[in-house]
Amino acid sequence: MMQESGTETKSNGSAIQNGSSGGNHLLECGSLREGRSNGEAAAGDVGAADLAHVQQQQALQVARQLLLQQQQQQQVSGLKSPKRNDKQPALQVPVSVAMMTPQVITPQQMQQILQQQVLSPQQLQVLLQQQQALMLQQQQLQEFYKKQQEQLQLQLLQQQHAGKQPKEQQQVATQQLAFQQQLLQMQQLQQQHLLSLQRQGLLTIQPGQPALPLQPLAQGMIPTELQQLWKEVTSAHTAEETTGNNHSSLDLTTTCVSSSAPSKTSLIMNPHASTNGQLSVHTPKRESLSHEEHSHSHPLYGHGVCKWPGCEAVCEDFQSFLKHLNSEHALDDRSTAQCRVQMQVVQQLELQLAKDKERLQAMMTHLHVKSTEPKAAPQPLNLVSSVTLSKSASEASPQSLPHTPTTPTAPITPVTQGPSVITTTSMHTVGPIRRRYSDKYNVPISSADIAQNQEFYKNAEVRPPFTYASLIRQAILESPEKQLTLNEIYNWFTRMFAYFRRNAATWKNAVRHNLSLHKCFVRVENVKGAVWTVDEVEFQKRRPQKISGNPSLIKNMQSSHAYCTPLNAALQASMAENSIPLYTTASMGNPTLGNLASAIREELNGAMEHTNSNESDSSPGRSPMQAVHPVHVKEEPLDPEEAEGPLSLVTTANHSPDFDHDRDYEDEPVNEDME
């Protein structure tokens, strides 16, 4: 008991508190460290972006307070607050906005990014709003700083003439210095954020590419620009989406302060104004002015205004707009530069989106762990679930809802295709499961998300959609000696699956029950106790029933051959069939997994043989696995002296009577390397 509890505590500490232990998350940990290094009591997934945001908020607050103090002081001193001078030279703003801008990327890179565009309009909308808020804050800060400088100069002039109030002057200067430091800190945090994104691969700058110069994004990234970008992007999405169910057009003028749209009747499609989140996009548009229709015909024209970044020239009609476009925005250096700036905008949004997607996943994972609320119809999350769940979800009766389908909805791939359908409900897979993944393995596991599933199950308290037998078998096969004690199996469960860090009595009982129940698990007596091995032939005997009982499975397996290489398809099917969720052919490069892969391959041969022989003969003797894993009679644990079988698992076990290495493995699991 002591050992068990200690192990669980250890597992929880490493997997949950750290969030992740795998290589995929090392970079994120790096950013986390950066955030913590700044003295922030970062808990959980607080990253550099959050810190930057907090810093921005703090800076804004400080700025407002300073402004108020300044005004109060001026009122006391009788000074009149100078009006904002727009002609104030930008040189007086020592804080370069360029520091906040990402690196310039080439059009090829931008095109690449856009081709990889998997954003939904909703995601982009959120990003745009965030981006707007950010830009607004920056503009406010800059304006405030300008005012501060003006006031300081005025005060200096007056005090030079009057020769008094040096103390107040010093105070103002101190405040400005503090504010400037805030700004600098904010920019540094933003840069750290960008760097962390870059390290995480979210920002892909080709290594061969020389360091690109920083170009000032300036204030050309005004909300109208973002709006135009939004229209451009959404127009692409609109072409793809057919249902229009969850469309919500975005009008950034709702949050735009400096919107220059001349028409008060400009179309405002505020998604928040909708009652149920589903908007009738077209109805109000038809009521809008005629130039609205033109705005749809050209992404650079809307609200009677040229939407070229930084232009906003008023064009009465579409013809004049076209004329203006050809004359003012022809192919020249200026237009090229502006286009480049626009690329930066897009890139910024991409970065922000990537970060937010990551954050969303962490949030969902976190909420999943905490939440126990009943679940709605789950949404498919990946290739596997999209097929396997389609039926079960549609047929799920309200009664069956509490029994969450832990079919492969659980693994969530960060990279989703198209409009994300990730829902929190799909994460709520805590609880008893009745559905089995083993019956649905006609769908090949997507190799792209498997590498992440391991981390997912490690950290998220999601029940793995695999049977106990499959998990036990995998635990045993993963062990170096292909044998594990019961306690080691326990440890494997808790180590690999966060779900099994709770309700130990229940699932441990189930493990024991399965070990005893299934003939495929062979108990081997040893001097120091007993270990469990897997009788692959017996394990295979369970499968042909499923395969033969599902003709469509055979058909699917055959069809999969048409699309993949036979080995890959069969291997994937076998992996799915054998409930090996965490590895794919992509991960076979791992030497530790190589044995497993070969075992699976051999298993697959047996399975395919079963299938091809039309289940006429399931004789274990024909299975190639027998040469590797001979059958052991469960009720007759082999005596170590009698174990002379060919390459027997038992032989391996018996030839190593000293099980100290098992203890070592238990304490410092070797398989941690591939986690």
Added chain:
DNA sequence: GATAGAGTAAACACGG
């Protein structure tokens, strides 16, 4: 609806 597979709970036995 019958059936099989799987999960859960529980009781019991055995040995350290």
Added chain:
DNA sequence: GCCGTGTTTACTCTAT
């Protein structure tokens, strides 16, 4: 007696 391990049974649920 306690605890871990192992076995067995019963029941429920789900998918076929």
